[in-house]
Amino acid sequence: YDAGFSVVVPYENVTPEEAKRIVQDAIFSRDPKGIKHTTFFIGGKDMEKAEAVLKIARDSMFPPFEASTIIDPAGAYTTAAAMIAKVEEALTRSKLGNLKDKRCAIFGTGAIGRVAAILLARLGCDVKIVSPNPDRADGEEYVTKLSSVLQSKYGVTVEGVFAPTPAKKVEVIEKSDVIFCVSVAGVRIISKEMLNEIKLAKVIADVNAVPPLGVEGIKLEDDMREIAPGIFCxxxxxxGRLKYKLEREILKEARRNGKGTIYNYNYAFQLARKILKGEISPTKLAVTLSYPSKEKKGS
Ligand SMILES: NC(=O)c1ccc[n+]([C@@H]2O[C@H](COP(=O)([O-])OP(=O)(O)OC[C@H]3O[C@@H](n4cnc5c(N)ncnc54)[C@H](OP(=O)(O)O)[C@@H]3O)[C@@H](O)[C@H]2O)c1
Known part of the structure; x- marks a missing residue:
């Protein structure tokens, strides 16, 4: 509603088979003009299931019966897009070079970690996706399989690494320039002892807002604060702030666009870059918080 929608109809546990019925029920009950005022939002928790629902939903539409479709399972697409755009901007602002030339390590293999890996690899970065989970018995096998899934489904080359111990994590960090902490909430991935062992300069981004934070000594509001010699966080x-702006702007754009656009992580990343460059003004963003005027109540 914050983005200006008048009606929101939730459906839970939607399977790809049900998606076709839901989409066609919605689009065939309105004429093509009315469909421009309909937006589908695919959420859920599981990225692969959400992508499967997206495929069916889009295959069920055809011109002129095409509605805007947003996909953002667990908010992971907008979070990953915001995180990478923010790091890219921070590196440039701090005159630390271009993100595309960096060696990147992503600690966490959930939806945020996977999308981050895809976006970074497509930028041209050298990317490692790391499972830091000490409870994972099948670690090596799991990361090898994840790496091949990323290659076969998304066409990106990403090395899978299992690093459940401090020594293994330091080894990965030493070989990286930029580190992304995207593991489960409330779990510390990088300790002070580990930071003390690191010799070369690094940038570390952490998305975990639940104490203990992902990096010992980091603060929620840090924006390239040097928390240890040569370690900028x-x-x-x-x-999170950029992610919220992004989410609202995407919802607003989908509501008024009416061209059947798909709003995925690629779109979110390009939009995050524009927001950071000031190409989308805060005034425009503020509009997303207003409710629709009376004449737009048909939305
Ligand atoms: N700042 C923001 O705006 C924002 C927005 C949304 C979410 N988040 C945060 O983003 C993080 C990632 O979310 P997500 O949905 O992508 O993934 P998630 O499902 O919350 O976490 C999955 C990852 O955590 C790892 N993990 C699980 N238990 C662990 C343990 N005991 N020690 C170390 N690692 C462990 C898993 O390893 P395996 O895969 O090897 O099992 C997996 O890599 C969460 O902290 C969430 O709160 C932040």
């Missing part, structure tokens, strides 16, 4: 709220 970006905190969860700094990323």
């Amino acid at each position: 970006i905190g969860a709220l700094t990323i």
Whole structure:
């Protein structure tokens, strides 16, 4: 509703089979003009299931019966897009070079970690996706399989690494320039002892806002604060604020666009870059918080 929608109809546990019925029920009950005022939002928790629902939903539409469709399972697409755009901007602002030339390590293999890996690899970065989970018995096998899934489904080359111990994590960090902490909430991934062992300069971004934070000594509002010699951090709220702006702007754009656009992580990343460059003004963003005027009540 914050983005100006008049009616929101939730459906839970939607399977790809049900998606076709829901989409066609919605689009065939309105004429093509009315469909421009309909937006589908695919959420859920599981990225692969959400992508499967998206495929069916889009295959069920055809011109002129095409509605805007947003996909953002667990908010992961907008979070990953905001995190990477923010790091890219921070590196440039701090005159630390271009993100595309960096070696990146992503600690966390959930939806945020996977999308971050895809976006970074497509930028041209050298990317490692790391499972830091000490409770994972099948670690090596799991990361090898994840790496091949990323290659076969998304066409990106990403090395899978299992690093459940401090020594293994330091080894990965030493070989990276930029580190992304995107593991489960409330779990510390990088301790002070580990930071003390790191010799070369690094940038670390953490999305975990639940104490203990992902990096010992980081603060939620950090924006390239040097928390140890040569270690510059970006905190969860700094990323979170951009993510919220992004989410609202996407919802607003989908509501008024009416061209059947798909709003995925690629769109979110390009939009995050524009927001950071000031190409989308705060005034425009503020509009997303207003409710629709009376004459737009048909939306
Ligand atoms: N700042 C923001 O705006 C924002 C927005 C949304 C979410 N978040 C945060 O983003 C983070 C990632 O979310 P997500 O949905 O992508 O993933 P998630 O499902 O919350 O976490 C999955 C990852 O955590 C790892 N993990 C699980 N238990 C662990 C343990 N005991 N020690 C170390 N690692 C462990 C898993 O490892 P395996 O895969 O190897 O099992 C997996 O890599 C969460 O902290 C969430 O709160 C932040």
